[in-house]
Amino acid sequence: MKKVLLVANWKSNPATLSQALSLGTSVERAAKKARGVEVVIAPPFPFLIPLRSKLKAVGLGAQNVFWSDGPYTGEVSPKQLASIGVDHVILGHSERRTHAGETSEGIKKKILASFAARLRPILCVGEHERTGRDVSAVVGAELRAALEGIPAASLARLTIAYEPVWAISSTPGAVADTPENAFRVKVYIRRILSDMIGQKKAESVRVIYGGSVSPANIRSFLTDGEMEGALIGSASLTSQSFSDIIRISSQR
Numbered sequence: 055m056k057k058v059l060l061v062a063n064w065k066s067n068p069a070t071l072s073q074a075l076s077l078g079t080s081v082e083r084a085a086k087k088a089r090g091v092e093v094v095i096a097p098p099f100p101f102l103i104p105l106r107s108k109l110k111a112v113g114l115g116a117q118n119v120f121w122s123d124g125p126y127t128g129e130v131s132p133k134q135l136a137s138i139g140v141d142h143v144i145l146g147h148s149e150r151r152t153h154a155g156e157t158s159e160g161i162k163k164k165i166l167a168s169f170a171a172r173l174r175p176i177l178c179v180g181e182h183e184r185t186g187r188d189v190s191a192v193v194g195a196e197l198r199a200a201l202e203g204i205p206a207a208s209l210a211r212l213t214i215a216y217e218p219v220w221a222i223s224s225t226p227g228a229v230a231d232t233p234e235n236a237f238r239v240k241v242y243i244r245r246i247l248s249d250m251i252g253q254k255k256a257e258s259v260r261v262i263y264g265g266s267v268s269p270a271n272i273r274s275f276l277t278d279g280e281m282e283g284a285l286i287g288s289a290s291l292t293s294q295s296f297s298d299i300i301r302i303s304s305q306r
């Protein structure tokens with residue numbers, strides 16, 4: 055059985071290094087007690103090295119990466135991340151698609167470069183509207199545009215985060231999706247992946263859920279929704295709520 059993957063997406067939080075170290079330390083304490091759970095913290099770039107030096111029992115993720123090193127002012131490359139002990143990278147988050155102009159073409163280049171550096175990409179996909187939503191049109195198109203042409207052997211190491219944008223806490227009026235709907239989308243994602251890389255390899259791709267995950271709903275996403283983990287934003291910013299999510303996931 056695959057371990058449950060819990061990724062703390064800190065976004066541009068917290069404000070200072072000392073807050074980041076203190077939050078990271080309490081997350082590690084909870085992670086050490088958990089069984090069958092893989093915990094990854096994805097902090098802002100400046101906190102990656104100090105967190106890596108301090109924390110041994112949690113994985114580290116970046117929230118973005120560029121596709122190359124070289125003359126690209128302001129960018130960070132996959133090799134640079136790998137060289138400091140980062141293992142995961144979140145790509146195509148809706149906040150980056152909206153605020154930083156991320157395109158599927160660019161996301162594909164980032165996924166390829168991340169695989170080449172042996173990072174584990176987490177590709178975020180999800181529809182914007184809850185009402186009249188056309189999950190298959192948006193999720194299917196985002197998956198195909200970002201993944202087509204990437205070798206099947208690499209894709210088997212991918213994680214997909216299904217994040218309906220309307221359910222992400224930064225969207226006004228956000229509420230979590232239902233586990234039942236998340237499950238339906240997971241099945242759909244697996245079908246698209248099966249078409250692209252064959253059923254066996256598609257089975258090894260983890261599908262996780264993101265969007266207002268909390269201690270109150272994590273259990274049902276893992277059990278009723280059969281999600282293989284979660285990408286957690288606001289509830290990962292307080293040590294109590296994220297530790298609770300780790301503990302509950304460990305007991306599922």
Ligand code: PGA
Pocket residue numbers: 063217221222223224264265266267285286287288289
């Ligand atoms: P949220 O964020 O848990 O605060 O809804 C999830 C995400 O944006 O990845």
